[in-house]
Amino acid sequence: MSIxxxxxxxRAVARLLATYLVASPVAxxxxxxxxxxxxxxxxxxxxxxxxxxxxxxxxRASKLIGSKVYHGDIxxxxxxxxxxxxxxxxxxxxxxxxxxxxxxxxKLVAVPVTQIKVGPEAKFTTDxxxxxxxxxxxxxxxxxx
Numbered sequence: 725m726s727i728x729x730x731x732x733x734x735r736a737v738a739r740l741l742a743t744y745l746v747a748s749p750v751a752x753x754x755x756x757x758x759x760x761x762x763x764x765x766x767x768x769x770x771x772x773x774x775x776x777x778x779x780x781x782x783x784r785a786s787k788l789i790g791s792k793v794y795h796g797d798i799x800x801x802x803x804x805x806x807x808x809x810x811x812x813x814x815x816x817x818x819x820x821x822x823x824x825x826x827x828x829x830x831k832l833v834a835v836p837v838t839q840i841k842v843g844p845e846a847k848f849t850t851d852x853x854x855x856x857x858x859x860x861x862x863x864x865x866x867x868x869x
Contacts, residue, residue, distance in 0.1 A: 783846070793820055793840060793848045800854050804832060807868075822857040832863040 785806050792799045801820035809816050817834040824830030841849050 783842075787846075788818070791846070791848050793818075793835075793850055795850055795853055798854070800850070800852065800857055801833070803848070806837075807834065819863055820857070822854070822860075832865075833857055833860045834863040835860075 788803050788806060791803045793801050793803060801822040803818050804821045805819040807816040807819065808814070815837045817836050818840055820833050820835055821830045822833050835850065835852065839850050839852060843849050
């Protein structure tokens with residue numbers, strides 16, 4: 725399986741996961757309300773552990789994938805995927821496509837999420853240079869469990 729095919733599958737999984745995480749509370753709320761009469765709406769009950777302030781500052785994985793990452797004003801790569809630690813419920817890294825031209829000759833590099841910053845107008849930046857990205861080892865999706 726080629727990296728592009730595998731990456732496309734991961735993008736689809738990320739979109740599905742983001743859609744599920746966003747739509748799941750709505751679907752459950754609709755199921756809970758379907759047994760009641762339309763004249764007596766049930767009040768919404770918040771789900772424990774949801775920090776609404778954090779949600780307001782969050783971004784959907786589907787919007788991250790495909791975004792360019794810049795060092796200064798120079799684009800050094802594009803976000804191809806995000807890696808999530810499901811046991812700890814946090815982001816581990818973003819997988820960038822770097823080098824190459826129009827997708828030819830590029831490689832995938834995992835970058836710790838702490839190395840990526842979000843600036844004004846959702847511009848993703850990093851202090852890493854093109855040279856550092858070129859020297860970084862290629863990321864292999866096959867090593868994931």
